[in-house]
Amino acid sequence: xxxxxxxxxxxxxxQQLMAQCCSAGNPVAGSxxxxxxxxxxxxxxxxxxxxxxxxxxxxDIKIENPYILKSSFLYQNLWSSxxxxxxxxxxxxxxxxxxxxxxxxxxxxxxxxGASGIxxxxxAVKVIAIKKVKPVTQLAFSAGTKxxxxxxxxxxxxxxxxxxxxxxxxxxxxxGTASFQRLSANQDWGFASQANLELSSEINKDFLVYxxxxxxxxxxxxxxxxxxxxxxxxxxxxxxRGKDTREFDQVVTGTGSYSFLIQPWxxxxxxxxxxxxxxxxxxxxxYFNGELLGNKMAAQMGFRASFNTCKKKEHS
Amino acid sequence: MKxxxxxxxxxxxxxxxxxCKNEEPIEPxxxxxxAIDSIVPEKRTIVVWEEIDIKVYTRGTGLSYLWSTNxxxxxxxxxxxxxxxxxPTCTGLNTIECKVSNEYGTVSDTVMIKVL
Numbered sequence: 001x002x003x004x005x006x007x008x009x010x011x012x013x014x015q016q017l018m019a020q021c022c023s024a025g026n027p028v029a030g031s032x033x034x035x036x037x038x039x040x041x042x043x044x045x046x047x048x049x050x051x052x053x054x055x056x057x058x059x060d061i062k063i064e065n066p067y068i069l070k071s072s073f074l075y076q077n078l079w080s081s082x083x084x085x086x087x088x089x090x091x092x093x094x095x096x097x098x099x100x101x102x103x104x105x106x107x108x109x110x111x112x113x114g115a116s117g118i119x120x121x122x123x124a125v126k127v128i129a130i131k132k133v134k135p136v137t138q139l140a141f142s143a144g145t146k147x148x149x150x151x152x153x154x155x156x157x158x159x160x161x162x163x164x165x166x167x168x169x170x171x172x173x174x175x176g177t178a179s180f181q182r183l184s185a186n187q188d189w190g191f192a193s194q195a196n197l198e199l200s201s202e203i204n205k206d207f208l209v210y211x212x213x214x215x216x217x218x219x220x221x222x223x224x225x226x227x228x229x230x231x232x233x234x235x236x237x238x239x240x241r242g243k244d245t246r247e248f249d250q251v252v253t254g255t256g257s258y259s260f261l262i263q264p265w266x267x268x269x270x271x272x273x274x275x276x277x278x279x280x281x282x283x284x285x286x287y288f289n290g291e292l293l294g295n296k297m298a299a300q301m302g303f304r305a306s307f308n309t310c311k312k313k314e315h316s
Numbered sequence: 317m318k319x320x321x322x323x324x325x326x327x328x329x330x331x332x333x334x335x336c337k338n339e340e341p342i343e344p345x346x347x348x349x350x351a352i353d354s355i356v357p358e359k360r361t362i363v364v365w366e367e368i369d370i371k372v373y374t375r376g377t378g379l380s381y382l383w384s385t386n387x388x389x390x391x392x393x394x395x396x397x398x399x400x401x402x403x404p405t406c407t408g409l410n411t412i413e414c415k416v417s418n419e420y421g422t423v424s425d426t427v428m429i430k431v432l
Binding site: 067068104106111113153155157158159160162163206207208209210244246250252253254255290291292 | 365367380381382383384385386387388389390391392395398399401403404405407408411413426
């Protein structure tokens with residue numbers, strides 16, 4: 001049972017690393033479903049994600065853009081969670097961008113512009129409201145914040161990199177998540193769903209006055225155990241991003257979007273508490289309020305482990 | 317003759333006096349050590365994706381430059397010139413700042429570019 005639970009938990013945790021092509025800060029972080037919430041349990045995971053965007057869209061129509069050839073990033077996170085009780089846990093996440101860059105075309109010559117550095121830090125508290133064993137059912141809520149501790153003024157050769165390519169978002173954000181999961185009686189099948197809302201504070205530094213629009217992500221998916229140690233799952237994801245604003249509350253032209261994504265997953269459990277996971281992200285449909293660069297694909301691989309300090313103490 | 321000799325001596329003394337004054341060291345203007353005279357953009361109003369050069373005119377030696385903007389992209393052309401362009405989400409009145417530093421400190425100036 002614990003194995004199946006961890007499969008789903010792992011899927012949820014890693015979904016939080018989704019990203020939009022050219023937004024500053026960590027690839028969408030969040031909270032919720034980081035722990036099975038056995039008292040005294042530590043969970044640690046690290047995942048690496050690569051994202052590529054090379055197509056401009058006007059609303060939902062592909063358009064040519066001779067200036068920005070592609071935009072990509074390679075990001076790794078480190079996430080940790082501790083269960084204070086069987087129903088309450090706290091978590092923290094930090095990450096590093098090995099490369100966050102754009103390939104430009106200037107005077108018909110390629111030019112790479114980008115940076116690397118530490119992203120934002122996220123902390124969250126999760127409370128499990130409903131927890132049943134037969135069949136396994138869980139409803140949880142979490143709240144958290146993202147703190148812009150990372151690099152936000154990276155410069156190369158005397159030129160400050162654009163905000164969208166900075167590793168940190170530069171803004172404090174608040175997140176709230178509701179999540180639900182249920183397994184079948186024989187635990188070969190499972191269903192999970194999550195809603196995550198993120199609100200941003202205003203950046204007001206030097207000449208930059210900016211507020212990222214609210215961001216809502218909802219997803220739902222099914223999991224099936226195909227082999228004793230391997231399960232596969234598919235999630236449908238709906239993202240909605242509100243309009244950004246700048247000084248005097250002016251709406252930033254063209255911002256705001258919604259999109260549908262499909263996420264296939266494979267999870268391999270070497271042991272019940274050691275899991276390797278792979279994920280691929282395929283955008284199905286997207287609509288931008290203006291002209292924006294859309295994500296083409298993203299792939300992710302990670303590892304997760306858990307330890308229970310209470311059990312060790314009991315054994316000793 | 318003696319009279320002309322005295323006048324000549326008097327004029328020579330006067331010239332010597334003035335020339336001594338000219339030899340006094342001239343205090344340099346402090347702004348010559350580090351200053352930005354102006355930042356000059358090719359145009360002050362551009363459209364999305366249009367590229368323009370922006371040049372800074374400075375005084376001082378051993379200068380280092382740091383350019384930044386609140387919206388848009390800057391690409392270095394040479395030590396005193398950058399190229400600026402803006403994507404569709406950068407429309408509005410944008411600020412480009414240039415900070416210049418050397419052993420005397422740091423000075424900065426800005427220029428506004430309107431993106432339509």
